[in-house]
Amino acid sequence: MISELQNEVHGLPVVEFPIDTAPTVPAQGPVAWRISVPTYEPPFEWPEAFAKFRAAVDPSTVQAIVVGGWSDPYEDDNSSAHVVEALTAAAGELPALRSLFIGDMTSEDCEISWIVQSDVTALLTAFPRLEHLGVRGGNQLVLTPVRHENLRSLVIETGGLPADVVRAVAASDLPALTDLELWLGTEEYGADSTVDDLTPILDGEKFPRLxxxxxxxxxxxxxxxxxxxxxxILPQLRALDLSKGVLLDAGAEALLAGQSLTHLESLDLHHNYLSDGMRERFRAALEPSGVDLNLDAGDADEDEYDGTIYRSVAVGE
Structure with missing residues (x-):
């Protein structure tokens, strides 16, 4: 589950926009503005909070926006579509916007797999200078393959990422992309992709700067x-993250037996189900080369019921 809100976005501190206070806000310097309404019985809807924001802050100077909660985001008829529509309609007022994150909610606001998203493709077409896009929640999430010249990072956090979205990411033309993060999730929460759907990403041709x-x-x-x-694509990477999943010794063995990993600056495998012996093998193989390793098992506990062992990902519901 997600227990904390973001406090920094791409080097900018996150500042909550005070939706219930004075109509003007003192200059803050470069910040990421978090615009949110309570997910239960808000005083008004998110687009109105966004309108208040644009009236209180010079929108032409805004570099980053973090969309927090909106009214009843767990209801099928309360998707992020009205958020996307409000943002894209105001694109002309936001020439400096470089970073967007949609759905910065904790589990108290709405569980990650309950967040009802929508088609977010318009955010990329409406903001051609956008450099960073993040989305939390895969329920009803839609993305159409798109070309975007300036996007440098794409993060999609879900408990279950639809295969169509995985394929759309893999089919997109993103020549500036250096950072790609996909929380793939489980079938229980809507994940239906296969490893084959990742092939265009792993082939290394789609994202030459990744x-x-x-x-x-x-x-x-x-x-x-x-x-x-x-x-x-592996030799061109500097950071590899296979964390938060059901990683066993078999997968770790395949990783060690494959291409060299010693060129990596970091390898994140935290929340795993590795044996102590396998962890030692990773340390022996990579720490002498200076690779920053995260092998922490965290809360990856095994449960047994009627002779069957159950293992879970770090973020599901």
Whole structure:
């Protein structure tokens, strides 16, 4: 579950816009503005909060916006569509906007897999200078393959990412992309992609500048690790994140047996189900080369019921 809100976005501190106070806000310097309404019985809807924001802050200077909660985001008829529509309609007022995050909610606001998203493609077409896009929640999330010249990072956090979205990311033309993070999730919460859907990403041709790749929070983490181990893209990466998933010794073995990992600056495998012996093998293989390793098992506990062992990803519901 998500227990904390973001406090920094791409080097900018997150500042909550005070929706219930004076109509003007003192200059803050470069910040990421978080615009949110309570998810239960808000005084008004998110577009009205956004209108208040644009009236109180010079929108032409805004570099980053973090969209927090909106009214009843767990209801099928209260998707993020009205948020996307309000943002794209105001695109002309936001020439300096470089960073957007949609759905910065904790589990108290709305569980990640209950957040009803929508088609977010318009955010990329309406903001051609956008450099960073983040989305939390995969329920009803839609993305159409798109070309975007300036997007440098794309983060999609879900408990279950639809295969159509995975395929759309893989089919998009993003020549400036350096950082791609996909929380793939589990079938229980809507994940229906396969490792084959990741092939265009792993082939290395789609994103020539990619240096950080996170394919995480998956119950198929072993198969993903094995695919990454032989992927064409691996030598160009500087950071690899296969964390938060159901990674067992079999997947870790495939990763170690594949291409060299010693060129990496960091390898994040936290929340895993590795044996102590496998962890030691990773340390012996990579720490002498200066790779920053995260092998922390965290809260990855196994449960047994009627002779069957159950393992879970870090972020599900």
């Amino acid at each position: 240096t950080r790749l996170a394919l995480s929070n998956s119950d198929q983490q072993d198969a993903i690790a094995a695919a990454v181990a032989t992927a064409t």
